[in-house]
Amino acid sequence: xxxxKEMMEExxxxxxxxxxxxxxxxxxxxxxxxxxxxELHAFERKVELWVLGSSTTEKPLKLAKARVSGDETLENxxxxxxxxxxxxxxxxxxxxxxxxxxxxxxxxxxxxKHKGKLSYVDEALEYLCGRTKEDIEQHDKWxxxxxxxxxxxxxxxxxxKKNQKREKEGNLKKKEKSEKMLTEERxxxxxxxxxxxxxxxxxxxxxxxxxxxxxxxxxMGQASQPELEEKMKKQEKEHQHQYYVKLLLGRxxxxxxxxxxxxxxxxxxxxxxxxxxxxxxxxxxxxxQEH
Numbered sequence: 001x002x003x004x005k006e007m008m009e010e011x012x013x014x015x016x017x018x019x020x021x022x023x024x025x026x027x028x029x030x031x032x033x034x035x036x037x038x039e040l041h042a043f044e045r046k047v048e049l050w051v052l053g054s055s056t057t058e059k060p061l062k063l064a065k066a067r068v069s070g071d072e073t074l075e076n077x078x079x080x081x082x083x084x085x086x087x088x089x090x091x092x093x094x095x096x097x098x099x100x101x102x103x104x105x106x107x108x109x110x111x112x113k114h115k116g117k118l119s120y121v122d123e124a125l126e127y128l129c130g131r132t133k134e135d136i137e138q139h140d141k142w143x144x145x146x147x148x149x150x151x152x153x154x155x156x157x158x159x160x161k162k163n164q165k166r167e168k169e170g171n172l173k174k175k176e177k178s179e180k181m182l183t184e185e186r187x188x189x190x191x192x193x194x195x196x197x198x199x200x201x202x203x204x205x206x207x208x209x210x211x212x213x214x215x216x217x218x219x220m221g222q223a224s225q226p227e228l229e230e231k232m233k234k235q236e237k238e239h240q241h242q243y244y245v246k247l248l249l250g251r252x253x254x255x256x257x258x259x260x261x262x263x264x265x266x267x268x269x270x271x272x273x274x275x276x277x278x279x280x281x282x283x284x285x286x287x288x289q290e291h
Contacts, residue, residue, distance in 0.1 A: 004196060004247065008189070011251075015185050022178040040078060040160070081156035085149045097142040103128055107139060116144075181261070188254050192247065199243045206235065 089095060096104040106127040114120030124136050210232040 008192065011189055015182065015189070018182065079156040079160055081152040085153040088145070088149050092142055097139055097146065099139060103131065107136070111143070192250065195247070203236065203239060206239065
């Protein structure tokens with residue numbers, strides 16, 4: 001009985017340790033997700049504030065130089081396309097390519113009217129006093145690159161959000177699976193306790209039967225007291241031995257199932273990581289070919 005009690009205490013300690021470990025892992029994943037999201041939001045906010053505060057080409061360039069060292073750490077956590085777009089804006093004079101708002105809006109109006117065809121240049125010269133044909137062609141080249149990089153940035157952010165959603169769903173599934181495993185472990189523990197109670201009840205019944213047999217034997221003289229006691233002791237030992245073997249077998253089966261379940265989970269995770277690396281490599285190859 002003492003050995004069984006010790007085994008039950010070990011099982012309960014193992015369950016509590018497993019629950020605490022899973023809780024810590026889940027909380028850490030949530031913290032990392034929140035940190036990345038806050039960093040991205042802060043970076044985008046910096047870009048917006050920088051653009052709103054730039055009235056000339058010289059001012060944003062000075063502001064960009066002053067912010068380079070402070071943003072280096074943040075850029076390490078952002079998608080490559082977002083960083084590339086930000087550097088392009090810093091290098092070329094912001095969201096208007098170094099032009100003032102009046103000229104840039106007139107440029108966009110004529111450019112949109114002609115759908116980007118070069119025929120718009122002559123009409124644009126009528127609206128853009130002080131700008132030469134070379135200025136407009138240069139701004140057109142800048143705007144074409146702006147549109148490409150801006151779309152890449154937006155697509156990168158969409159993919160990032162999609163990945164964050166997928167990771168969150170994966171974490172929730174892991175949590176649900178962990179909770180399921182804990183529930184199963186609790187049920188196994190309860191079953192073991194139930195078996196322990198049933199064993200105790202059976203032993204009590206056997207003891208009562210033995211007492212009755214002993215009383216009958218004493219009264220009728222059918223069996224000597226030493227023989228009857230020896231027989232009951234053997235039966236008691238046999239019952240205890242069978243119960244202990246059954247308990248050990250159940251624990252071995254439980255451990256084997258848990259080990260197999262963890263092995264399946266590990267293989268699935270490795271396969272998912274392998275597919276993710278393949279997908280990432282394919283995207284990078286495609287981007288390289290497009291350039």
